[in-house]
Amino acid sequence: MEQQEKIISELYQHLGRLFYAVANADKKIHPKEIDALLKDVRRYWLDIDEGVDETGSDAAYQIEIVFDWLMAEEMEPQDHFKEFSDFYRENKELFSPRIKELTRKTARDIAGSFAGKNKSELILLAKIDQLLA
Numbered sequence: 162m163e164q165q166e167k168i169i170s171e172l173y174q175h176l177g178r179l180f181y182a183v184a185n186a187d188k189k190i191h192p193k194e195i196d197a198l199l200k201d202v203r204r205y206w207l208d209i210d211e212g213v214d215e216t217g218s219d220a221a222y223q224i225e226i227v228f229d230w231l232m233a234e235e236m237e238p239q240d241h242f243k244e245f246s247d248f249y250r251e252n253k254e255l256f257s258p259r260i261k262e263l264t265r266k267t268a269r270d271i272a273g274s275f276a277g278k279n280k281s282e283l284i285l286l287a288k289i290d291q292l293l294a
Contacts, residue, residue, distance in 0.1 A: 166220070168252065168255065169220050169255075170220045170223055171248070171252075172220075172248075172252070172255050172260075173206075173220050173221055173222075173223035173224050173227075174223045174224075174226075174227045175244065175245045175248040175249075176206075176223075176224050176245070176264065176267075177223060177224040177225065177226065177227025177228045177231070178227055178231065178241040178244055178245050179241060179242060179245040179264070179268065179289070180198055180224065180228055180267060180268065180271055181227070181228045181231040181232070181236070181238060181241055182238040182239075182241040182242045182245070182285060183268045183271045183272055183282060183285055183286070183289075184198065184228075184238075184271050184272075185231075185237075185238040186238060186272070186279070186281040186282045186284075186285050187279050187281050187282065188238075190232060191274070191275040191276075193274040193275040194271050194272075194274050194275055195228075195232075196274065197267075197270045197271045197273075197274035198224070198225070198228060198267065198270075198271055199225065200270075201263075201266070201267040201270050201271075202221055202222070202224050202225055202267075205263050205266070205267070206221035206224060206263065206267075207219050207221045207222075209221060209259070209260065209263070242285060242288065242289075246292055249292060249293070256293070261293045264289065264293060265286075265289060265290060265293065268285075268286055268289050269286060272285075272286055
């Protein structure tokens with residue numbers, strides 16, 4: 162895999178981690194949160210670039226793959242925001258204004274998809290806004 166494709170794939174993998182952290186901020190992932198993620202990936206993320214992963218699929222599907230893997234492994238969400246933050250700080254050039262906007266939007270859509278946004282989700286959304294400012 163070419164270096165640019167590898168880094169794009171890593172970007173989407175870290176976004177999957179971030180969105181998992183948002184969905185699991187309250188220690189429960191509701192099916193509506195998963196639906197919101199899937200809807201946003203298909204509606205917005207697939208059109209971002211032409212990047213493909215090692216299987217030849219659109220690299221944006223890495224968001225879903227990582228999210229699903231973290232759910233299956235029942236991973237704790239706390240560290241995933243930190244991993245995303247570290248990746249962001251080391252790779253700011255990958256985050257165009259459009260990607261920042263979609264990151265915020267998808268996080269808000271996930272958090273608001275089931276019974277509104279709770280306190281832990283609001284705190285995490287504020288951290289995301291602050292990071293991407």
